[in-house]
Each structure stands twice: as structure tokens, then as C-alpha cells.
Amino acid sequence: SITPATLSAISNGAKLGILFKGGVHIEGLSKIRAIALDKTGTLTKGEPEITDLILREGISQADFLIYTASIENHSTHPLAQAIVNYTKLEKQLQLLQPDFIEDIPGRGVTGKVSDREWKIGNAEFVGDDISKQFLKMNHNKFTKSGKTLVFIADYQGIVGVIALKDRIREQSKEAIHEFNKLGIYTFMLTGDDEDTARTISKEMSVDGHISRCLPEDKLKHVKELKKRYENVAMVGDGINDAPALASANLGIAMGTGTDVALETADIILMKNDLSKIPKAIYLSKKMNRVIK
């Protein structure tokens, strides 16, 4: 049965914009000793903007964008949406219908458009060697700090790179600060490359991070954290976070997260505001003291 104290905690949570899918999770919050955090969409806004385009010789910018965006149009990833919006709205280009596409969470997409097959994603996905070589050949024409690089390859190699910059959520930074004060270990898990991961994790002052995580890697690291810290929360927003959210003692989803993330989580942050979590922890600690 639900006690008046629990009910009042749930309603206080609602006022903060925190949806608890059951009273048990309020007590769970007070026990958390480590928290794993996804990068894109959780620590950052998940609304990346295109800052640089670098193309191989022999392809026009319009063709490059049309092929890339036509495939990305079938992916729900925030990077995909940014590329599609840029192509359609900013450049006013018409997309094509791809013959097939495959979305590979945490890595990228492949697809066929205009009789050519394309691979779009991070360096590892298209090939570390050729992506490094391409960047070197183009003299790293942009400052990489905190930017995510999306590589586009065809059967001949890298055709181009799109650099995108996402903004961090100030409330997430504030939350990390509070977690530190509460003695909760903070750990960022991202599918992005190491350079970007390092920059963002420094900016956010998290205690540790792991880059190039596939969905199953995020799950694996949450399990390892559980061994070390016993009570572990995970915050995420994407399909790629769902296994880790399910495995954590407490799964927390951003309100704008994908359906799977929202379904899997125990707690939903309606306003995407992570700083409400430490506030709720203080509340739940107070509640436990009242009950005991």
C-alpha cells in the first residue's frame, strides 16, 4: 500500500517535473551511489548544428547533402535530424527516396540512394584508417573541440565529413556538481569518439567516461558499476540507452527521449532537467528519515 509520505513525495516530484513510475523508486533514489550518464541528448541538448563540411574532390555540396540527408531522413538520431533540416530548410534541397536503409544504433546508418551504397556514421563505423587519413589530407580544417564528426563513405572511401556542435545543458552541469557534493560517482557513457567525449566530460566535470560505446557496451559498463557501487542509476534518452536503463537499479529518461527509453525507465524527467534529480534525492532522504 502507498503511505501518505510516499504519496506526498510523488506529488512533490510531480511539482519538480519528475514522474515516478511507482513509490519504490523514491526510496531507490536515496540509495544511489553512482550515476551513468549518456552524452547526446542527456548532458547535451541533442540539437546539434552543422558547423563544417569537408568534401572529397569531385562531388558537389548539393549532391553530397542530398544523398546523405535522404538516408538520414529515415533515422531518428539527433545528428540525422540536424543533417536533414540543414539540407531541406537551409539549403532548400529536395530529398530522394532510398532503395533501402539500415539504422545501426550507436554507429550510424547505411543505405542505397541513386544506385550507390553509402555508409554514414562515426570513424569506427566507416573505418578508422580511412577516416584518419581523410582528416589528415584535409589538414583537420576545423577546430575539433567538442564537435561530433559524421563520416560519409561510398565503396571508394570517404566522400566527406560533417562536423556538428551540440550545446551542453546547463542544468546537467549543475546536477553533476550536486552529485559530487552528495558523494555520488558520475560516469559518462557515449557512442561518440574519444576526442569529443574527453572535451565534453571535462566541461561537465564528470568523474569518468567511456567513448565509442555500443548499446551493449553501455549495458556492460552499468553492470560493472553495479558491482562496484551496488546502487547505480542510468540517465539516457535514446534507443541505444534502453538496455543500460533496464539494467540499472534506477533508470531515468529525459522527457524528450525516444519511446523505448521512456518505457524502460523508472523515472522520467518531464522537463529534461537533470538538476531536479539531486533535489529529489534530498527530498527522498528527508522522507526516509521521516518514515524511519
Ligand code: ADP
Ligand atoms: P550518444 O551515446 O552520445 O548518445 P550515440 O550512441 O547515439 O551517441 O551515437 C554514437 C555515434 O554514432 C555518434 O556520435 C555518431 O558519430 C554515430 N551515429 C549514430 N547514429 C548516427 C546517424 N544516424 N547518423 C550519423 N552518425 C550516427
Ligand code: MG
Ligand atoms: Mg543520447
